[in-house]
Amino acid sequence: MADPLNRIQKIASHLDPAKPRKFKVALLGAAGGIGQPLSLLLKMSPYVSDLALYDVANTPGVAADVSHMSTAARVRGYLGPDQLGAALTGAALVIIPAGVPRKPGMTRDDLFNINAGIVRGLAQGIAQHCPAAWVAIISNPVNSTVPIAAEVLQKAGVFNPAKLFGVTTLDVVRAEAFIGELTGTDPRDVHVPVVGGHAGVTILPLLSQARPPLPASMSAEARKALMVRIQDAGTEVVQAKAGAGSATLSMAYAAARFADSCLRAMSGEGPVSEYAYIRHPPRLSSGSGSSVAVDLPYFSSPVRLGRLGVEEVLPLGPMDALEADNFAAMKAELLGSIKKGVEFAAKGPAPAK
Ligand SMILES: NC(=O)c1ccc[n+]([C@@H]2O[C@H](COP(=O)([O-])OP(=O)(O)OC[C@H]3O[C@@H](n4cnc5c(N)ncnc54)[C@H](O)[C@@H]3O)[C@@H](O)[C@H]2O)c1
Ligand SMILES: O=C(O)C[C@H](O)C(=O)O
Secondary structure, three states: OOOHHHHHHHHHHHHOOOOOOOEEEEEEOOOOOOHHHHHHHHHOOOOEEEEEEEEOOOHHHHHHHHHOOOOOOEEEEEEOHHHHHHHHOOOOEEEEOOOOOOOOOOOHHHHHHHHHHHHHHHHHHHHHHOOOOEEEEOOOOHHHHHHHHHHHHHHOOOOOHHHEEEOOHHHHHHHHHHHHHHHOOOHHHOEOOEEEOOOHHHEEEOHHHOEOOOOOOOOHHHHHHHHHHHHOHHHHHHHHHOOOOOOOHHHHHHHHHHHHHHHHHHOOOOOEEEEEEEEOOOOEEOOOOOOOEEOOOEEEEEEEEEOOEEEEEOOOOOOOHHHHHHHHHHHHHHHHHHHHHHHHHHHOOOOOO
16 A cells, blocks of 8 residues: 555655656657657656657667666657557657658658558557647647647547647757857847747748847848748758658657657646647737737647646737738638648548557
């Protein structure tokens, strides 16, 4: 029988604000280019009690390696579909970088045929084994894979829009890095909203809201070039890697930062500010100074995270003319990608019992 004093001490330590609460995190696709460095970063998190590393290949080696780090999180590797349930059971946060990356000349949408099925299968596992978990999807095309997961969870009767996220943090991280370089500021002191989706024109950096502001001397052409660089930054890496994959290290950094925000919010350290691609509340206005309202079913917005997930979706704030044009231009592409995901999920097999 559990020692009652020990139990009370355990509960009390969870309530101690100086001591972070700890959670089980499951990483699906843990042996991949993103998965391996992300495993390392999660093993260093003070919020992780258990780190479940799942993949269809090579997890025993990755788990053995990472488990030798002298940090507190307990690490276990899980290999193949028979072990997915055990990896997921008890997870508070599931992070999904499973799937194939781009090669030069491909769009993210070219990955749909393979990655849509992978994400659908993993979402079915989540519905069955950890339906209350927060789910952060990295697998591309994010604009479609998040709606796929939402439909699967919905079909299983466990969808909570406050807990499903497409990870767009890398777009924010890149904008911070590029503006930091341009303005001679430490990127950690740069704030710039990046909203919309995660592919080409759907990535919308709101440079007019950047802090510190962009230099007043910067020409309209230079501002436009910066916007395009942020939108095409993934392709910049794909081309530089010349067939060896897409961004992995900066993505692991971005995902670890997003995971940290989720775990801090779960711990009650909120509200925590983030950007994420979520099922969007209908027609949220972007706030004073602009009449733009988000009328898309999924959209990456500024959010406040609390214990229950997204507790508030914030207005986008005012846009300048270039940003407003880009916002209008992205709608058709984003809607098409969302529809493609929803239709794929609707055709799919029923969730496993
Ligand atoms: N959201 C973003 O900002 C962002 C950034 C970079 C990459 N990505 C995307 O992340 C994905 C992964 O990229 P990567 O470079 O790590 O690729 P990778 O090929 O190096 O690794 C993918 C891993 O997924 C595993 N996998 C495949 N099917 C699986 C399944 N059914 N269950 C569990 N694991 C499975 C593979 O075995 C592999 O280890 C790609 O789709 C890529 O486009 C997204
Ligand atoms: O560009 C890619 O294919 C990977 C990722 O979406 C990125 O933005 O780096």
